[in-house]
Amino acid sequence: MTIDDQLLANAPNFRDLGGRATSDGARVRRGMVYRSDSLAWLDESDLATLERIGLRQVMDLRADVERAKHADRLPDGVEYTTLDVNPKPAGGTRGTGEGADRHFAGDLASVLAEPELAREVLSDGGGERFMHNVNRVLVTSDAARAGYAELLTRVATGPTAAVFHCSAGKDRTGWAAALILSLLGVPWATIVSDYLVSNLRMDNIQRWIYAKSDENGIDRTLVDPILGVRRRYLQTAFAEVERVHGTVEEYVRDGLKLDPEIIDALRARLLEWP
Structure with a gap:
């Protein structure tokens, strides 16, 4: 089994974060932390797989409206936590420029439901x-900073195996x-490689977005940039970290307000040496 083998039939972007080598010769432990798309469509075989890998903790990054429409299906006894990282816009959501940008990943359905707004x-x-x-926004918004701070804390100190997920598992x-x-x-090239694997796991979200677009008379070419991930999208996030905080470590310390002990615990838990 390779690092990026598909483990769940109905959550194609569910995959192990482990197996990657670090710059100093360590390796990220396998079977500890997973990343995923929505867990709402799992069948009995998928649930059996989650039990087999010993899943004990789920961190759901979706917005309230996403969870309400499509609740996760999980094995009994799994610890479930909601970490809504979606920003809470002030005022309305219509308009151009910054106003239009208030539509975040979790609110995409409402954008596609209004053809005029989508265009x-x-x-x-x-x-x-x-x-x-x-x-x-994933770097700078209050909701995102609070959510990612708790996620890192839970990955470092909570029960494992653990999984964090949103709807598509990509942003x-x-x-x-x-x-x-x-x-x-982990080296930058490997981080980007892991990020881009999502493009191979987007069949479910692509069908959904294209169906919504066709239903509402929206040109499919308009939605193509949001169907997957691109290297430059991730570069934008790290550039925002650098612009606001300087380094990832300073972002974690000053933006996420995490004690160094949490990152030490994260590294102790997830790294193994040959």
């Missing part, structure tokens, strides 16, 4: 702007995975 948000390169803004989940791997000392 306003996504036309003229708006899809790429949307995704770049998503990645900046909110992608930033969490990239952050953890960066803190563990």
Whole structure:
């Protein structure tokens, strides 16, 4: 079994964060932390797989509306925590520029449900702007900082095996995975490679977005930039870290307000040496 083998039939982006080598010769332990897309569609075989790998903790990064529509299916006894990293916009959500950018990943369904709004948000390169803004907001918004701080704490000190996930498992989940791997000392090229694997696991979300687009008369080319991940989207997130805080370590200390002991515990738990 390779690092990126598909483990769950109905959550194609569920995969082990372990197996990656670090710059100083260690390796991220396998079977400890997983990343995923929605766990709402799991069948009995998928649930049996989660029991087999010893899943004990789930961290759900989705917004309230996503969870209400599609609740996770989990084995009995799994500790379940909601960590809504979606920003809470002040005022309305309509409009151009920053107003349109308030539509975050979890609110995409409401954008696609209104053809006029979708064209306003996504036309003229708006899809790429949307995704770049998503990645900046994941670094800077109060909700995201609180959610990712708790996620790192839970990964470092909570029960394992653990999984964190959103709906597609690519943006909110992608930033969490990239952050953890960066803190563990995994090289940039490997972090990007892990991030881009999501593009091979987007069949479910692609069908859903295209169906919504067709239903509402929205040109599919407008939504293509939000269907997957691109290296430059992740670069935007790390550039925002550098702009606001300087380094990832300073972002964790000053932005997420985490004690160094948490990161020490994260590294002690997840790294193994040959």
